[in-house]
Amino acid sequence: MVDARVRSDQNDASITSLSSRSRVWLLTVACMGVSLVITSMVALNTALPDIAVETAATQTQLTWVVDGYTLVLACLLLPAGALGDRYGRRGALLLGLAVFTVASIAPLIFGSPVELIIARAVAGIGAAFVMPATLSLLTAAYPRDERNKAVGIWAGVAGSSAVIGFLGSGVLLHFWSWQSIFWAFALSGAGLFVLTLTVASSRDQEATPLDWLGAVLIGGAVAIFVFGVVEAPVRGWTHPAVYGCMAAGVVLAIVFAFVELRRTHPLLDVRLFARPDFATGAVGVTFFFLANFGFFFVSMQYMQLLLGYTPLQTALALAPLMVPVLILSVATPWFLPRAGLRLVVSTGLLLIAVGLFCTRILDLNSPYVDLVWPLLIMATGIGLCTAPTTSAIMGAVPDEKQGVASAVNDTTREVGAAIGIAVAGSVLAAQYGQQLQPHLALLPEAARESASNSLAEALAVAARLGPQGAQLSEFARTAFLDAMQASFTVLALTTAAAAAFVAIWSPGRDGEQLRAVQRLRSRRRDEVSGPVPDHDDAGVRTTAGDRG
Structure with missing residues (x-):
């Protein structure tokens, strides 16, 4: 042994x-x-x-x-x-x-x-x-x-x-x-x-x-919360199973935080979230994945059902997104120290929001160029956020706890993606049904429910109705377009709010805000126990965050 x-x-x-x-x-x-x-x-x-x-x-x-x-x-x-x-x-x-x-x-x-x-x-x-x-x-x-x-x-x-x-x-x-x-x-x-x-x-x-108790608590919290989020587009945000699961997940997460604060060897030191760099990374990853996957969920339906793209054509249409993401991610060591975490991440989130707003120009027969330039604006924002947010999370944690730090980075991605799909899907479904409702009276009663469920079902019903189907198809397509724009607007506003949070809370190029927090903590510890080693109360080297 x-x-x-x-x-x-x-x-x-x-x-x-x-x-x-x-x-x-x-x-x-x-x-x-x-x-x-x-x-x-x-x-x-x-x-x-x-x-x-x-x-x-x-x-x-x-x-x-x-x-x-x-x-x-x-x-x-x-x-x-x-x-x-x-x-x-x-x-x-x-x-x-x-x-x-x-x-x-x-x-x-x-x-x-x-x-x-x-x-x-x-x-x-x-x-x-x-x-x-x-x-x-x-x-x-x-x-x-x-x-x-x-x-x-x-x-x-x-x-x-x-x-x-x-x-x-x-x-x-x-x-x-x-x-x-x-x-x-x-x-x-x-x-x-x-x-x-x-x-x-x-x-x-x-x-x-x-920390097995912590593992059970945080695993249960994420599972129950994400289950509620996933069910939201199907059941609606006001359904007891949805808000009940989300509330239970939040309660379990709070219990997890209290338990971890009292552990000698916690699964995750929750005090890390008080660090501006760590919090910026977690918020940034969550919200750019929220916007990214919400956009994918809605835009793929738009391209296939309204523009008539095949699945392969849809994937090829989205491929330009990879170029700015890869280039900016590789260039992160060059621009991040010069611009600082605050400017880079807040600008990236703001560009994602701008790209989402620009999709309002899309209509029922838009050429590909009308889709690709908002997509490139979004991709630039995603590229600015991707590596710096991950580096902020990993750099705030000691080397021996990199697995847990990586898991935090990955969990925020998954939760953000789930919430983005749920929010985009819920807004899309609600707005689509509301826009189409006045026109359902023109349909046979047996076809009304199917037509109101989704654009795909409405187009299938329209194909069976003969001349009347052309009118239903036009109404349904217009309703979907309006619902898509509402969905993208909600995603854009949410991402812009995250950009504002990062602009206020995140450390700048010189890391001064992070150092101010560390100095305050150091003074508090000195008052209680005298001089302390060169680590903050999360067990992290104080020099790790100074890079901003």
Whole structure:
């Protein structure tokens, strides 16, 4: 046992002295890992119509084929990140890839909707171990002066992976059936498992006990809250199951915070959220993912149902988003120290809001150029936010707790994406039904409910009504366009509010606000216990945040 511990410690020490080539290889494997997790979040969206036909799945079951993966992933990220810190991050990555691969094979054998949902939930368990391990391995391997560049590349790949998922699934469905997506998941997971065996590992040298109570509380809080959010577009925000679950999730999160403040070895030191840099990173990640995934949810329907794009054409139309995201993420080490966290993130969020507002020019027959330039404005904002927010979160946490920090970064992404889809979907459904309601009296009673459910169903009903159907199609298309603009306006206002928060709270280029907070805390500690070491009360080096 002692020999095993010694060998592990030697292995952990060696990761900080890797050659440049080994670090680049580790970065490559880590980027492939996070890309696999995020592409799996979105790839099945394009296959849902085919899955519905072949498996006879209901609309609710189709929703959970996608959301079951996201829900399990979100609620297990923090515990999985802590386990990686405690027992080894490469081991956590290997375990996650093994579970993900086996779960991706299951839908090729079992075909009922319930079995498909269960398989996706199990895949979410695997993904929860993969995602934080990829980033924490990087931050442990790269020295601080090179870390921002590696994190920027990782974040750029993560930010672009949704579009990669749409492109990949669109190509697969163009040639094969929906099962080909699961073949791609399984083969990618198995191949990445083999590649992961070649990289170095790392873990928390102190090997503190895992906070199981905290893990249960935060896992339950995220799961219950996200469940309520996911159900909101279907049941409505005023349904007891929706606001009850969201309220219960918030209460559990508050209980988690009180418990963690009293733990000797907490799962997450919640005092980190009082740090301007850490809070900026968490808020920034949450809101740009909220806007990004809310936009994807609505715009893909617009392109396919109003503009007549195929799934592959839709993915290709969104592809320009990747260019600014990748370029700005890689360039983060150059512009972030010069501009500062406050200016970069607030400007990025503001640009996302401006891009969303600019989509108001879209109409029923807009050319592609009218869509692409608001998309590029949004993409520039996303690119400005992606790497700096992740770097802010990771830089605020000691090296031995990078798995937990990575899990915070990933959890905010998942929660933000879920809320964005729920908000966009709810506004879209409510406004669409309200705009179409005056015209439903013209339809046969049997067709009214279907036409009011969604634009897709309305167009299907219109196709069966003959001459009267052309009028219904026009009304439904106009109602959807108005609802889409309302949805984008709500997302834009929400993102603009987040930009204002960051502009007020975030540290600037010189990190003066962060240092002011640290000086105040230091004075308070001196009054109580005398001089303190060069760490703040979250256990973080005071110099870590001075970079702004």
